[in-house]
Structure formats: C-alpha cells, structure tokens
Amino acid sequence: MIQIDAIFVNGVFRPVEPIDLPEQTRVQVAVPLPSHKRKPDVREILARRHASGETDTAARHNEHQP
Numbered sequence: 001m002i003q004i005d006a007i008f009v010n011g012v013f014r015p016v017e018p019i020d021l022p023e024q025t026r027v028q029v030a031v032p033l034p035s036h037k038r039k040p041d042v043r044e045i046l047a048r049r050h051a052s053g054e055t056d057t058a059a060r061h062n063e064h065q066p
Contacts, residue, residue, distance in 0.1 A: 004016075
C-alpha cells in the first residue's frame with residue numbers, strides 16, 4: 001500500500017506529485033478529514049469570548065463607530 005498526497009479540486013482528487021500507476025487503475029481512497037476545516041460550533045465561539053477575561057466590552061463600543 002502507498003500513501004498519496006492529493007488536493008480535492010472541482011470534485012476530483014489531484015495528486016500533488018506524479019504517481020507510477022497504469023492508466024485506468026482502480027484504487028480505494030481513505031480520506032482523513034483535516035481538523036482545521038471543521039467549522040466551530042457557535043457555543044465554542046461564545047465560550048472562547050467568555051474565557052477572555054475582559055469583563056465589559058460595552059465600555060469600548062464607541063471606539064469602533066464611525
């Protein structure tokens with residue numbers, strides 16, 4: 001068994017480097033999903049803000065107004 005690094009583009013897995021296989025060779029592909037691509041849950045985002053230690057963000061509200 002060999003491991004092939006590939007990029008998924010327009011519905012097709014494209015190898016990053018040339019592969020020594022005959023044309024039309026049927027293969028099985030196992031794809032471990034990258035963890036950084038998973039969208040965080042809204043509760044995870046809110047928990048990060050809650051744990052920031054800043055207690056009164058409303059006090060700085062007008063700093064960002066035009």
